[in-house]
Structures are given as C-alpha cells and as structure tokens.
Amino acid sequence: MKTDFIPKVITLLAGAVVCIVCIARGMDTLYSLKVLLATLIIFYIIGCIARRIIGHVKDINTVMKLDETDGQAEVLHDLDDDDIEISSDIPENNQV
Numbered sequence: 333m334k335t336d337f338i339p340k341v342i343t344l345l346a347g348a349v350v351c352i353v354c355i356a357r358g359m360d361t362l363y364s365l366k367v368l369l370a371t372l373i374i375f376y377i378i379g380c381i382a383r384r385i386i387g388h389v390k391d392i393n394t395v396m397k398l399d400e401t402d403g404q405a406e407v408l409h410d411l412d413d414d415d416i417e418i419s420s421d422i423p424e425n426n427q428v
Contacts, residue, residue: 335386339379346375 350371354364 335383335390338383338386339376342379342382343372343376346371 347368350368351364354367359367
C-alpha cells in the first residue's frame with residue numbers, strides 16, 4: 333500500500349471543511365483565505381508525520397513477518413533509532 337497520498341488527502345479534507353465553515357458563517361474573504369492557508373500548511377505537516385509513522389510501522393511489520401517465516405532471525409529494534417537490525421540465532425561452533 334502506497335502512503336504518498338496521505339498528506340494530500342488530509343490537506344484537501346481539512347481545506348474543504350474550512351471552506352464550508354467559512355462560507356456557512358459568512359466570514360470575510362481575506363480572513364477566510366488566511367485561515368485556509370494556515371490550515372492547509374498545518375494539516376500538510378500533520379499528514380507528512382502520519383505518512384512517516386505508517387511507513388515505519390509497515391517496515392517493522394515486514395521485519396516481524398520475516399522473523400515468523402524464517403524462525404532463526406531475531407528482531408532487534410531500538411525505539412530511539414530508526415535502523416532495524418536482524419541478527420541470526422545460529423550458535424557458533426568454536427571447536428576445531
């Protein structure tokens with residue numbers, strides 16, 4: 333599932349709601365445009381953050397699925413770090 337559309341949809345929905353509210357309340361045009369611009373910028377940023385979170389969760393789920401299918405991989409994930417490492421549980425034989 334592609335996540336590129338998420339910020340666009342959130343921004344357009346927020347803009348439509350602001351337009352409808354401004355028209356229903358009979359607000360001044362210049363003030364309505366300022367409110368609309370601020371709303372579009374804020375909700376675009378919110379959409380970008382949501383896209384990154386969803387992408388990160390999808391990546392973690394992919395690694396977890398690999399862990400379930402492989403059986404020998406262990407997922408090591410640090411919440412502060414965006415890197416996901418996969419290490420093997422195969423014991424080392426140091427005997428010659």
